[in-house]
Amino acid sequence: MANAYALGEAASRTTTQVDSLFLFITVVSLFFFLLVEGLLIYFAIKYRRKKGAEPSATPDIRGNLLLEGIWIVIPTLVVAVFFYYGYRVFRDIRTPSPGAADIHAVGRQWLFEFRYPDGRSSINELRVPAGRPVKLILSSDDVIHSFYIPAYRLKQDMVPGQYTTLYLHPDKAGTYDILCAEYCGVGHSTMRAELIVMEPGAYAAWQEKKEAPAGLSLAERGKALVGKSGCPACHALEGKEKIGPNFGQQFGRKVLLADGTSVTADEEYLRESIYDPKAKVVKGYPVVMPTFKESLSPDDVGAIIAYLKSLSGEKEQEKGEREEKKEDAAAQKGKKLTETLGCLGCHSVDGSVRVGPSFQGLFGRQVDLEGGGKATADEAYLRESINQPKAKVVKGFPNVMPEFKGKISEEDLSAIIAYLKTLKR
Numbered sequence: 001m002a003n004a005y006a007l008g009e010a011a012s013r014t015t016t017q018v019d020s021l022f023l024f025i026t027v028v029s030l031f032f033f034l035l036v037e038g039l040l041i042y043f044a045i046k047y048r049r050k051k052g053a054e055p056s057a058t059p060d061i062r063g064n065l066l067l068e069g070i071w072i073v074i075p076t077l078v079v080a081v082f083f084y085y086g087y088r089v090f091r092d093i094r095t096p097s098p099g100a101a102d103i104h105a106v107g108r109q110w111l112f113e114f115r116y117p118d119g120r121s122s123i124n125e126l127r128v129p130a131g132r133p134v135k136l137i138l139s140s141d142d143v144i145h146s147f148y149i150p151a152y153r154l155k156q157d158m159v160p161g162q163y164t165t166l167y168l169h170p171d172k173a174g175t176y177d178i179l180c181a182e183y184c185g186v187g188h189s190t191m192r193a194e195l196i197v198m199e200p201g202a203y204a205a206w207q208e209k210k211e212a213p214a215g216l217s218l219a220e221r222g223k224a225l226v227g228k229s230g231c232p233a234c235h236a237l238e239g240k241e242k243i244g245p246n247f248g249q250q251f252g253r254k255v256l257l258a259d260g261t262s263v264t265a266d267e268e269y270l271r272e273s274i275y276d277p278k279a280k281v282v283k284g285y286p287v288v289m290p291t292f293k294e295s296l297s298p299d300d301v302g303a304i305i306a307y308l309k310s311l312s313g314e315k316e317q318e319k320g321e322r323e324e325k326k327e328d329a330a331a332q333k334g335k336k337l338t339e340t341l342g343c344l345g346c347h348s349v350d351g352s353v354r355v356g357p358s359f360q361g362l363f364g365r366q367v368d369l370e371g372g373g374k375a376t377a378d379e380a381y382l383r384e385s386i387n388q389p390k391a392k393v394v395k396g397f398p399n400v401m402p403e404f405k406g407k408i409s410e411e412d413l414s415a416i417i418a419y420l421k422t423l424k425r
């Protein structure tokens with residue numbers, strides 16, 4: 001265990017602070033323990049009943065104000081010092097550190113997700129540069145978890161519906177365990193992550209680097225994503241099943257669902273199950289899988305599906321693959337268009353409401369229209385709404401969107417709709 005009293009540098013200043021406090025309390029307590037127990041043993045021997053001695057009456061002592069005063073005042077002072085020292089360390093740990101980088105950490109059954117200021121996110125891996133304080137904003141998507149970094153001596157609950165904060169002072173580069181320290185269900189013991197503290201130069205280089213390493217095949221990328229996303233905590237490849245179905249023989253099989261119907265475990269089913277795991281639950285398994293909508297892009301999901309297919313040894317149907325690629329390419333293009341055309345200024349892709357309705361989950365949804373009536377946000381509706389936004393305005397939103405009719409090609413229009421489809425819930 002690396003602590004302030006072992007040789008070498010402590011992992012964080014909080015390590016030193018907490019260890020010093022702990023050592024202080026231990027030494028003082030040990031001193032009084034030895035004093036009291038020592039005197040007890042000494043008196044027990046000194047004043048024992050000796051062999052052959054005449055029995056004598058025990059002296060009748062009714063109290064000693066001075067002695068009683070001393071054993072009240074001294075322990076009170078001792079615990080007051082404990083309190084003051086402990087409070088100072090606590091206050092220091094809780095005080096906001098100037099210049100700290102905000103990182104959101106979300107606990108979910110049974111993984112940790114980290115979201116960085118620049119929009120990146122990672123699962124079960126928190127990377128920070130050494131020497132710069134970090135403000136962790138903790139929350140939970142389901143039950144109470146506890147974010148625990150033993151090497152830093154820090155622990156903080158992650159509470160659903162509430163933010164808690166924790167300041168890290170990563171002083172020394174290295175890899176440290178992050179554990180969940182609150183029993184949160186059957187996967188609790190597998191809920192662990194790594195804190196990777198990098199030298200500032202290496203961190204900057206890592207930040208520059210693209211997420212997907214070049215030269216990897218789609219399936220290899222999918223495999224890396226599966227590991228990174230914490231899937232193996234619940235899904236084994238083969239052999240004994242963990243919490244969810246094994247990945248090994250998954251693809252193309254007919255699976256029986258909890259509601260009695262059955263479905264083919266094809267691409268669409270897997271995609272849906274990654275984004276909306278509760279939609280079609282395989283019979284006999286608990287409904288516990290979190291959605292990966294926020295953390296895995298449609299691209300990532302494609303890679304994961306490719307990996308799952310490679311596991312089952314089944315060759316991909318060429319035609320289906322080609323079609324999927326075409327769809328993918330269109331969606332990619334559509335995504336870029338929504339940026340260059342400025343759509344994202346008014347429409348979010350994360351469900352939050354800006355000037356107009358969010359793109360997330362828009363496709364296929366029933367919307368109430370201004371002036372009564374309803375419409376389904378299908379291809380035709382989206383096409384019309386991009387071309388002539390004033391035709392059918394969604395209730396509650398201002399009638400401010402410009403017409404794109406004649407400004408974008410038919411191909412671009414289809415690409416945008418293909419992209420919106422990928423944002424379907």
Ligand code: CUA
Binds near residue numbers: 108181
């Ligand atoms: Cu999360 Cu235990």
